Amino acid sequence: MKERENILRILEETKEAIKIDNAARIKELSNQTTNTASLTQDPDNIAVAVIIYSISKIMERKDYRNLKGWESFYRILTTSLDRTIEDVRKEDEKAFRSDFEMIRKAINKLSGKLKRYIEEVFRSAEINKASRLYEHGISMEQTAQLLGITMYELADYAGKTGISDVPVSQTMDAKARIKLAMEMFE
Amino acid sequence: MQGVIIFDSSTLISLSMNGLLEELGKLKKIFDGKFIITNDVKKEVVDNPINVKRFELEALRVMRLMRDGVIEMPDSLGIKSHEIEERKRKMMEIANNMFLGNKKSIHLIHDGEASCLALSRILLEKKIPHIIAIDERTTRMLGEKPENLKELLTKKLSTNVQLQRKDFKYFRGFRFIRSTELMYIAWKKGLLGLQDGKTVLDAVLWALKFKGCAISGDEIQEIKAIK
Numbered sequence: 132m133k134e135r136e137n138i139l140r141i142l143e144e145t146k147e148a149i150k151i152d153n154a155a156r157i158k159e160l161s162n163q164t165t166n167t168a169s170l171t172q173d174p175d176n177i178a179v180a181v182i183i184y185s186i187s188k189i190m191e192r193k194d195y196r197n198l199k200g201w202e203s204f205y206r207i208l209t210t211s212l213d214r215t216i217e218d219v220r221k222e223d224e225k226a227f228r229s230d231f232e233m234i235r236k237a238i239n240k241l242s243g244k245l246k247r248y249i250e251e252v253f254r255s256a257e258i259n260k261a262s263r264l265y266e267h268g269i270s271m272e273q274t275a276q277l278l279g280i281t282m283y284e285l286a287d288y289a290g291k292t293g294i295s296d297v298p299v300s301q302t303m304d305a306k307a308r309i310k311l312a313m314e315m316f317e
Numbered sequence: 318m319q320g321v322i323i324f325d326s327s328t329l330i331s332l333s334m335n336g337l338l339e340e341l342g343k344l345k346k347i348f349d350g351k352f353i354i355t356n357d358v359k360k361e362v363v364d365n366p367i368n369v370k371r372f373e374l375e376a377l378r379v380m381r382l383m384r385d386g387v388i389e390m391p392d393s394l395g396i397k398s399h400e401i402e403e404r405k406r407k408m409m410e411i412a413n414n415m416f417l418g419n420k421k422s423i424h425l426i427h428d429g430e431a432s433c434l435a436l437s438r439i440l441l442e443k444k445i446p447h448i449i450a451i452d453e454r455t456t457r458m459l460g461e462k463p464e465n466l467k468e469l470l471t472k473k474l475s476t477n478v479q480l481q482r483k484d485f486k487y488f489r490g491f492r493f494i495r496s497t498e499l500m501y502i503a504w505k506k507g508l509l510g511l512q513d514g515k516t517v518l519d520a521v522l523w524a525l526k527f528k529g530c531a532i533s534g535d536e537i538q539e540i541k542a543i544k
Contacts, residue, residue: 166474170418267473268466271327271453271529272361272427282361283372286330286452286529295531299469300454302461303493305539312498315320315448316348316506 132224133173139219145183146212149190157187165260169267172277175228177260181278182234185256189249198245207237262289320350320446322494324388325433326361327452327529329354331496333362333375334528337521338382343508344499345387350446352388355432356398357405359383359390396439404435411487412459416470417479423470430456437491448492450499454531460491496525497532501540515541 132138141160148156164180167173186208195201211233218227238249261278262285265271271289275282294300332338345352354362362379366372382388391401408431414422433449434456440447451457458466463480470478503509504518511517522537 166476170421170423170474170476172424265453265455268425268455268458268470269423270426270430270455272429273424273455275361276427281366281369281372282326283330283334283366283369283375286327287334290331290527290529295454295526296533296535297469298533299462299465300458300531301533301536302458302465305536306543308494309498309501309540309543311448311492312494312502315322315350315446315494316344316502 132175132219132227133171134167134176135219135222137167138176138179139216141179141183142212142216142219145186146209146216149186149209149212152190154187154190157183157190161187165263165267168260169264169269172269174277175224177277178228178231180260181253181256182231184260185249185253186234188252188256192248195245195248198248199243200241200245203240204237204245204249207240208234211237258284258288261285262292262294265289266292266294320348320448321394321440322348322350322352323433323436323440323447323449324352324354324358325449325451325453325456326358326429328450328496328499329358329362329379329388330375331452331525331528331530332499333378335521335524337496337500337525338378340500340503340508340510342382342385342387344503344506347506347508351393353391353394353436354388355391355401355429355436357428357432361429391436394440394445396436400439401432401435404438405431408434408438408487411484415459415463415481415484416467417481418470418474418476423474423478425459425466426456434460434488434491441490448494450494450496452495452525452530457493457495457531460488460493463488495532496530497522497537497540500525501543 141164145157145160161180161184164183168176168180189195211230214230215227218230235253238246257278257280261274261280264274271282271285275285332341363376367376412426413424416423437447437449463485467478467480500521509517518541522540526532
């Protein structure tokens with residue numbers, strides 16, 4: 132695990148934000164994980180980035196709380212978060228991965244609408260974080276591999292963002308590139 | 318001499334998701350040469366998505382292009398996969414150690430992209446005219462303006478990214494186009510099958526952008542302004 136102190140801080144602050152029901156703060160914490168995930172490309176950091184973002188989206192949706200299974204899901208979420216914080220403090224990476232995975236596995240205990248919604252939140256979080264890594268300058272294929280998504284999903288999502296409109300992305304005059312292409316067909 | 322267009326997965330994905338693979342087939346008919354993909358690119362556009370229900374159809378469409386001979390593998394040029402593999406490893410090693418953030422290497426590119434660069438180098442040595450079609454921006458920036466990539470990484474990662482300038486030479490001389498340039502040619506040559514002049518061009522370029530082709534709105538305007 133890379134950047135252990137940072138992961139610990141993010142998890143502790145996420146726990147506090149959940150307690151006071153502050154979804155915006157969790158989202159902010161999730162954004163802070165993206166830089167570290169891009170730089171280290173460490174699977175633990177990437178997992179934290181995806182899960183914290185997912186938690187922020189889940190906490191944002193207050194209507195989920197009225198659905199069957201919410202209390203059980205919330206309990207597993209907070210308990211697993213407590214455990215992962217302890218694991219990181221003890222530098223027990225194996226336990227950390229297992230306990231962190233429990234948050235995702237909590238979905239298996241759900242049924243009906245809540246299960247479907249939360250599954251979708253986790254999947255969308257992977258694509259969102261992939262898009263953010265691509266935005267940060269990591270290649271499309273490398274990013275898709277890191278997040279375990281297909282390049283089709285990433286291209287579809289990234290295309291709807293302003294990533295390619297950043298001026299530094301333009302590396303050649305548009306006319307010159309057309310000329311290059313035309314020459315191949317002459 | 319016959320030319321070669323090397324396709325990265327990102328370009329085939331943009332074309333496929335816009336239903337423009339048929340137009341790629343039409344372009345092949347007027348191209349004096351071959352459209353080539355590497356094994357690693359095939360994995361990304363066929364072998365992996367064939368197992369994902371949502372993208373199974375896209376994978377089948379690319380497979381059909383291969384069956385019809387529109388897209389071929391490097392062995393059709395007499396290039397063995399182990400030759401590409403060796404070059405690819407070298408390319409990845411250099412590219413993925415070229416930028417340092419917090420004194421650690423930033424892993425930028427993966428097998429498919431590196432294999433396109435590797436094949437390009439082999440073709441260059443064989444003096445075969447060629448170009449790489451790639452829609453994702455990182456590899457293109459690495460080959461054309463690594464300084465811009467450094468600027469982007471520094472800004473986005475909020476850290477001072479350092480660039481090993483001695484490695485620039487390995488990435489000089491690559492030539493890149495995107496799906497947008499290919500479809501511009503298809504439009505110019507009347508291969509798009511729609512007869513609404515520049516409106517069609519506008520529609521196709523924006524559709525490709527929305528499916529992941531790294532082109533800016535300004536570049537689209539510039540392309541449309543070409544006589």
